[in-house]
Amino acid sequence: GAVVSQHPSRVICKSGTSVKIECRSLDFQATTMFWYRQFPKQSLMLMATSNEGSKATYEQGVEKDKFLINHASLTLSTLTVTSAHPEDSSFYICSARDPQRGPQEQFFGPGTRLTVL
Amino acid sequence: AQSVTQPDIHITVSEGASLELRCNYSYGATPYLFWYVQSPGQGLQLLLKYFSGDTLVQGIKGFEAEFKRSQSSFNLRKPSVHWSDAAEYFCAVGDPVDTGRRALTFGSGTRLQVQP
Numbered sequence: 001g002a003v004v005s006q007h008p009s010r011v012i013c014k015s016g017t018s019v020k021i022e023c024r025s026l027d028f029q030a031t032t033m034f035w036y037r038q039f040p041k042q043s044l045m046l047m048a049t050s051n052e053g054s055k056a057t058y059e060q061g062v063e064k065d066k067f068l069i070n071h072a073s074l075t076l077s078t079l080t081v082t083s084a085h086p087e088d089s090s091f092y093i094c095s096a097r098d099p100q101r102g103p104q105e106q107f108f109g110p111g112t113r114l115t116v117l
Numbered sequence: 118a119q120s121v122t123q124p125d126i127h128i129t130v131s132e133g134a135s136l137e138l139r140c141n142y143s144y145g146a147t148p149y150l151f152w153y154v155q156s157p158g159q160g161l162q163l164l165l166k167y168f169s170g171d172t173l174v175q176g177i178k179g180f181e182a183e184f185k186r187s188q189s190s191f192n193l194r195k196p197s198v199h200w201s202d203a204a205e206y207f208c209a210v211g212d213p214v215d216t217g218r219r220a221l222t223f224g225s226g227t228r229l230q231v232q233p
Contacts (some may be wrong), residue, residue, distance in 0.1 A: 004160075006160075034220045036220075041228070042225070042226070043207065043223050043224065043225045043226050044161075044207070044223050046220045049219070049220060091158075093160055093161070095161075095220075104149050104211035104212075104219075104221065105151075105163065106220070106221060107163075108153075108160040108161040108162070109160050110159055110160040111158070111159065111160045113158065
């Protein structure tokens with residue numbers, strides 16, 4: 001149980017285009033999902049907290065107009081990178097909390113590798 | 118604010134040798150503590166967690182960790198490392214008074230290499 005999926009696993013796009021990444025909790029309902037960004041050989045950097053039915057909370061320095069987050073249902077959150085540029089190339093990971101399980105335990109998706117040409 | 122320090126960026130051990138990865142945290146009280154493992158290009162997998170009780174925690178894949186309040190540490194150990202253990206390891210802390218909407222705070226990670 002407690003499986004989180006991400007789609008796509010890998011995407012290559014041209015500079016200026018928008019890319020949508022989906023994060024789904026497959027066997028539980030997640031009221032809160034988190035989006036992280038990870039640069040090569042570095043730790044995870046929290047970008048935003050996504051709460052179902054309300055606006056996402058962005059971390060300092062993360063442009064909310066560039067990284068659009070939608071958490072429309074209890075099992076799906078999406079991250080849209082708008083007008084992507086090469087510096088947005090990174091590994092994006094989502095995680096979700098299962099309120100029925102232990103406190104604060106997060107279940108992570110497999111990640112999405114974004115390459116902007 | 119809480120923080121996590123993993124002093125060792127990179128560790129190399131021989132297969133079959135014992136392993137200890139260090140993790141120190143800074144927090145006003147005892148936080149919730151986690152160890153995750155990440156294989157290249159993959160997401161994170163939970164190895165073990167500590168919330169309260171017995172300070173020696175057993176996890177998956179033969180890993181264990183010991184919470185030491187006096188040292189603000191939560192070091193990860195394994196008595197005999199296998200080549201498949203080569204990966205990146207992250208220590209993380211959570212706020213016990215969290216309402217459920219805060220993310221974990223991650224350390225910078227320790228890359229483990231295993232020599233044949």
